[in-house]
Amino acid sequence: MIPTIGALPAADIAAQLAGQGLLLRTGPIVQRITSRLPEVARTIRTLYAHHPVPEDDGFADFHVGVRRAPGLRGHWRAQAEFLFDGAQPFAPLPLPQAYALLEWGLNWCVAQTCHQYLIIHAAAVERNGRVAILPAPPGSGKSTLCAALVQRGWRLCSDELTLIDPADNAIQALARPINLKNQSIGLISDFAPDARFGPLTHDTTKGTVGHLRPPQDSVARVNERARPRWIIFPRWQAGSTPQLVARPKAEAFIELADNAFNYSVLGEQGFTTLAGVIDDCESMSFTYDRLDDAITAFDRLAEKAR
Amino acid sequence: MRWLQHDWADGAVVYDRQTGDTHALDPLAAELFQLPAEQRSDPASACDAIATLLQQTVDAPLREAVQEAFSRLRQLELI
Secondary structure (H helix, E strand, C coil): CCCEHHHCCHHHHHHHHHCCCEEEEECCEEEEEECCCHHHHHHHHHHCCCCECCCCCCCCCEEEEEEECCHHHHCCCCEEEEEECCECCCCCEEHHHHHHHHHHHHHHHHHHHCCCCEEEEEEEEEECCEEEEEECCCCCCHHHHHHHHHCCCCEEEECCEEEECCCCCCEECCCCCEEEECHHHHHHHHHCCCCCECCCEEEECCEEEEEECCCHHHHHCCCCCEEEEEEEEEEECCCCCCEEEECCHHHHHHHHHHCECCHHHHCHHHHHHHHHHHHHCEEEEEEECCHHHHHHHHHHHHHHCC | CCEEEEEECCEEEEEECCCCCEEEECHHHHHHHCCCHHHHCCHHHHHHHHHHHHCCCCCHHHHHHHHHHHHHHHHCCCC
């Protein structure tokens, strides 16, 4: 049986992070993470509890770290820095945001380097072998809806980064923690009392953020690829009844391309990949208020597509 | 071939291999864009060609719709 991160003693995780780095595999990506921050060690152990401990063959796609800033910046209003191959790709954040910085940094690494995939800023969830892609701007309720769906039997592929393989247009899952903000945290805690969050981070530029542990089944099936079947643009609207409205395919294409991190990097391959995905999918706008109603609407779609 | 076009019943997208730009077109503009170059660059002959495709005579609403699609292609520098 392959050991999981959650089964490792906390002291081992802290020691690996402080030493040569903790290896973490999320789908096809292996990252080696270093950090001496106890909060980072504890949170990794909580949120990646179901992830297997990869065999250390010396290889990692990303070498990343999060550390207390050196010198005065580490003491006076202490800051945390994210490191990628020893370089700092973006500005430091307040130290209490160190773990969130690590998650955002890992997203950045994928978006910047994994050009073997077309990468869309979207959530992706799977049921019965078919994937729903949920692209949406911040504040639309995408992550909340994604979190609710995966607590009710949908498989989490990804909350932030949908990876599409141009070879066959299949979705490659990552099954990383879901990033929720502000009221969504309480909403999902009430909706799924067993859902496990890492510690909340307050006063970020996005408000309070909390990461939700991915379901065990989603982690176990992370390499089960599936074809997209729906592109659904969600929008939470107070008092609305759930409504799915078809969207013109060309319009959906442009919106997905606008939400892609590397559409222009891939050039013609990006165009043909996205066109193929749109060919295979129904494109819809979805307005909802209550999560239970949203789940019912999604379950109906999945049932109809069987 | 500079352009790559992908069509659906409710519209199309066009990829420009020279610039890397992508544009969405409504069905009429997409049809117009597929006409031979000499037809699509002249609104009157484009209108005739579209009327033939639709198997109807040229009338004011059609002329107006084609003119609009023509302007859209111009604006996108597709003609």
